[in-house]
Amino acid sequence: MKKKLLSVLVISSMALSLAACGGNAKTNNAGATNAPDAGGNKEPAAEKVTLKLSTWQTEAKAKWSTIIAEFEKTHPDIHVEVDLLNEKGDSVASMQKLDLMAAASDPLDIVELPYTNYSQRADIGLLAPMDEYIEKEGYKLTDEYLVDTSVNGKIYALPSSMQRWFVLLNKEMLDEAGLPVPTDWTWADFEEYAKKLTKGEGATKRFGAYLHNWPDYFQLQLMSKPEDNTFLKADGTSNALDPQFKANLQMMKKMMYEDKSATPYEDIISQKLAYRNQYFNGLAAMLPMGDWMVAESGGTEAIPATFVTAFAPIPRLDSESKHYSPVQPTYMGIAAKSKNKEAAYTFVRWYTSEGLEIGGRVFSGWAKSDTNKLVDTIVNGSKDSSKIDVDSLKYTMENSAPGATQVPAKYADEAKNNVIPEAEMYLLGQQDLDVTVANIDKKISEVVQNNSGK
Structure with a gap:
């Protein structure tokens, strides 16, 4: 079998x-090489x-x-x-x-x-x-x-x-807008920061935030939960009807097309935008992303760092007192x-x-x-450690509680891939939000059913 x-x-x-x-x-x-015997002869290694x-x-x-x-x-x-x-x-x-x-x-x-x-x-x-x-x-x-x-x-x-997640922020842009590095903030605060950090028009417009087209971005607010923090619940069933999933899709569309504080979705997919380019080239002030970006915040051979990156925890839900991060x-x-x-x-x-x-x-x-020691090792090993705000990074790592983690179901990728086309239709104005959520829940439930007992 x-x-x-x-x-x-x-x-x-x-x-x-x-x-x-x-x-x-x-x-x-x-x-291992055997020790010599009493006669002084050695066994071959x-x-x-x-x-x-x-x-x-x-x-x-x-x-x-x-x-x-x-x-x-x-x-x-x-x-x-x-x-x-x-x-x-x-x-x-x-x-x-x-x-x-x-x-x-x-x-x-x-x-x-x-x-x-x-x-x-x-x-x-x-x-x-x-x-x-x-x-x-x-x-x-x-x-x-x-x-x-x-x-x-x-x-x-x-x-x-x-891997943990957090938000990278261009420190120079924060200072320009008179905004402190966030230490305790909600998703509503994140939206406000994005609006205040947005500047300019046209091809050189700086957006307050960049939200990439990975499925992870469709579940950002789910990531802020202490448990059941992905498209699948801990028991392997669909989590698409969680109110935070719907709220997250609403937030993305609002930021992209009402507030115009996040890069429009059609630009992301039609121009095949790369999140590193958008952030390091100064076209976005904030970027929710995983911790592999710590070392890269000091720059790479391909994309040098020209500004200091600060870090903040993934925004918390209004109902939670802690900042949670997916693990x-x-x-x-x-x-x-x-x-x-x-x-x-x-x-x-x-x-x-x-x-x-x-x-x-x-x-x-x-x-x-030792997380603090490892932060120092990673930062010191980066191309330009002066471009990494170590204090905000250590604060973020210390004050981001890990969300509940279980080994993803064997059909997790299949379920996740069913989210993408439906979410895209909503973001591009081709489908109602309630219909979108219902369709995603139905498709994920079908994946679960098809894999049950296998």
Whole structure:
């Protein structure tokens, strides 16, 4: 059955467009050099184990060469080679390639998966359970990591990077408008800030905010909830009828077409706008986005930073006293077809604890990680650390409570993709809001039904 499901997944992947955007782990002694015997003779050294790490994350983003070099210093019997699945770092195209590799005879050892792809790949047998290694090492998953990665009662991966969301703000534009960096604000405040930060007309108009065409932006206010904070509820059913989803769509349309304080949706899709360009080129003053943008706020080779970026928590709901942020981990697991599973676990465990922090690019899902220290590491490792407002960043990280997190259902991507065309029709004035919400709820419910029992 699992082979059949994998074949189906591969066929589906081929049909999709490729234009989407351990510390103390125990290892065996198989690769160690034996001590000399009484006669002074040495046993021949066992062959070094070579592992393939399949990932969509580029060297520039993940700093693999630095991280792997540190790992191999303390694990000389294990060599890790990075298999970059897509040169552009495209996660969708990478997962399509991974599915093809899994169905073929291509070697796989360690696999890194984006947030919504993990449970589906675990369910079809692409990943090997890790429970025996965890039990042997003697720790409890939820004591060591910030999320429970169990799927159908087994652990197929450990959380690596742990993405949070916040709002990036152009500090110079805030100062010009006489606005403080927000520390406690609501979505109504966000709208007001956007209006006050909007300036000019025509092609060079500066919008107060840029709201990209990812599905995440259609659920921004859901993200402000402590639980049931995505298109799917914790029980896997549709969450489209949550009032905050409807309110979020209303807010987007109002900002784009009434207040004219956010980039119009038709411009985003017709001109294929890139959020980095809009923000760093000064065409938008605020950008809700994930924490991978911390390092980039100091500029990149492609887009230098010319102003200071400040940070604020995702606005809170009027009904909440705290600012909540969605927590979206990436996952690292062992390929079921690997011939070196124990060595692969050794690297996965090490990387998802102390190893990831060595790269100094993203935040960690390890419960023992020092967030403030990691902020300093990430900022100091950026191209121009003077362009990052460290105080507001640390405040935001400390005062953004993580929303409830569960492993996304295996049909999460399918459900999410059903939101896009309906939401777009509403934003473009082609469909009533109530009809839009009803259609989305119906389509997501059909996805849930079609996947029930599978």
